[in-house]
Amino acid sequence: GIPFIYQGQELGMENIKLDDIKYYDDIHTLDEYATSINEGVDPEKALELIGARSRDNSRTPMQWDDKEYASFSNVEPWFPVNPNYKTINAKQQMEDENSVYNFYKKIIALRSNSEYSETLVYGEFVPVDTDNDFVMPYKRVYGDKELFIIVNYSQNEQEFKINGEWHTILNNYGDNEKYTGLLKPYEALILSN
Template sequence: MQNGNGWNAVFWCCHDQPRVLSRFGDDKNYPKESAKMLATTIHMLRGTPYIYQGEEIGMTNAYFIDIYQYRDVESLNAYQILKDKGVLEKEIYQILLTKSRDNARTPMQWNDQAYAGFSDVESWIEPIYNYKDINVEKNLEDQDSVFYYYQKLIQLRKQYQVISLGTYEPLLSDHPTLYAYKRQYQDQAIIVYNHFYGDQTTSISIDATQYDILLSNVNRQTLENEMMLKPYESLVLIKK
């Protein structure tokens, strides 16, 4: 894409895919950290990032526990086909939990009121059980929320041309837990580290005299030449 001067559409989610926070993050133990890390991963890339409804407040998979909660015809058919093949019901539900398109089709969670503030009456598909904790109002009340972090990412893309126009160079391509890359435009350069796991044993080596912290999803304040990354940490460095 870069060599041919092409332009990417950069996205994680759509109406046909489960929620990225539940797929590639940890929505139970590190919901904020992993939601912010996943957002950083694509917003620092070359191309146009897309945000799917609810992604900006940290919405998760539906975690439905009864087939009657599902509406997607593909999910309903899969349930019956697998059941007819003798697959245990608990295994079928596990498959639907991770793969059903309904995971991304639940109502937008606006507040902790009835029906998540999406409607005054029962909706076609019910809100996720966690809507009282994950909703727009809660995000707006918390200055460290996923929503405000998305705003910061958008602001940085507008502020620094290296993010919107810079070249892309992969770094540490063989690393088992990190997705890292460098962006460069004229005299600007940034390095982006995204830690995709919850372990606390991943370290990076940098020249701390050459870079400043542009963005951290875990509020890291200082740089060292050798650093241990926190679970689901994103770290964006900008060349001095």
């Protein structure tokens, strides 16, 4: 498939929590809010519900640095800047070698690496069975080359044993130690045969 990176995703930007319906502009979101209110949902609860799904989350000003308005503008923008811009911004991410931004760069470099690119781009997607609801394992197979992708979607360590000899080529924790069968919280890694 074709990878997409949306504005701010490469920085780890988060959805903004808006505390008033006046900030929303998306017509679908406004309709959802009105429907919820008409059905008797508490306005605060209705705001919480639409906040989780609103397309306006992706319309916040880009967070360039920790200066006023996140340096998106030198005047107040049309839409609130996420208050976390002081700690989540492009400048901070570029300076931190273990940041989300720099991990995206590593993923892109890996996809461009001639040793792995054909497997990642053209390889067959092969799901791997697991009884662990928090672990998503799958393989990309192209010819005699296999990549094993394992992701832990939990805030806790998870056990996931695999057979065979594999070496780590990418890990969001930054270490490329031999895979032990124990995944750290929210760990994502790519192994090669």
